[in-house]
Amino acid sequence: MAVLTKPEARARRHKRVRGKVYGTAERPRLVVFRSNSGIEAQLVNDADGKTLAAASWLHLKKSFKGNKTRQAAEVGKLLAENAKKASVENVVFDRGGYLYHGRVKALAEAAREGGLKF
Numbered sequence: 089m090a091v092l093t094k095p096e097a098r099a100r101r102h103k104r105v106r107g108k109v110y111g112t113a114e115r116p117r118l119v120v121f122r123s124n125s126g127i128e129a130q131l132v133n134d135a136d137g138k139t140l141a142a143a144s145w146l147h148l149k150k151s152f153k154g155n156k157t158r159q160a161a162e163v164g165k166l167l168a169e170n171a172k173k174a175s176v177e178n179v180v181f182d183r184g185g186y187l188y189h190g191r192v193k194a195l196a197e198a199a200r201e202g203g204l205k206f
Contacts, residue, residue, distance in 0.1 A: 102185030109182045110134050118167070118179040118199065118206065120192055127160045127191055129167045129199070131176055141174045143167035160191040161198040168202020181206045 092100065111117030116131040126145030133140055143166040145159050152162065171179070179199075186192045200206070 098185040100185070105182060105185060109180055111180060111182075115178045115180055116140050116176060117182045118196075118204070119182045120184045120186065120195060122184070122186055122191055127156070127163050127195060129163060129195060131167070131171055131174070131179060140176055141167065141170035143170055157191055157194045160195040164195040164198030165202045167195075168199045168204050171199075171202075171204055177203065177205060179204050179206045 109117055111132050111134040113133050113135060116133050119130050119132055121128045128142070128144040130142035131140040132138070143163050145163055147166060148159065148162055152159070154162075171177070181196060183192050183196075188196070196206075
């Protein structure tokens with residue numbers, strides 16, 4: 089049995105999660121992507137294959153100072169604001185194969201504080 093690399097293991101976990109999670113127009117899927125330098129999130133309607141709202145660490149103000157966990161929380165707040173503009177309130181959370189811990193957890197909690205329900 090071969091040992092999986094980190095990206096292969098994450099892809100396997102994400103595939104398992106995606107088998108159970110599906111986004112609709114009423115309740116889109118909140119997808120998280122985490123890189124070494126930042127974090128991104130988007131709301132996806134899988135029925136139509138369209139992105140309804142998105143937020144990224146690149147969309148934060150240049151004056152933002154803080155660690156990556158604070159950065160993720162700010163992205164979560166920004167995503168919640170963009171979701172309100174797109175008139176989305178209920179979502180289903182797709183952690184993207186990442187553990188619900190650290191930056192992913194910070195983004196999710198900030199999105200909940202911003203008004204998203206999941």
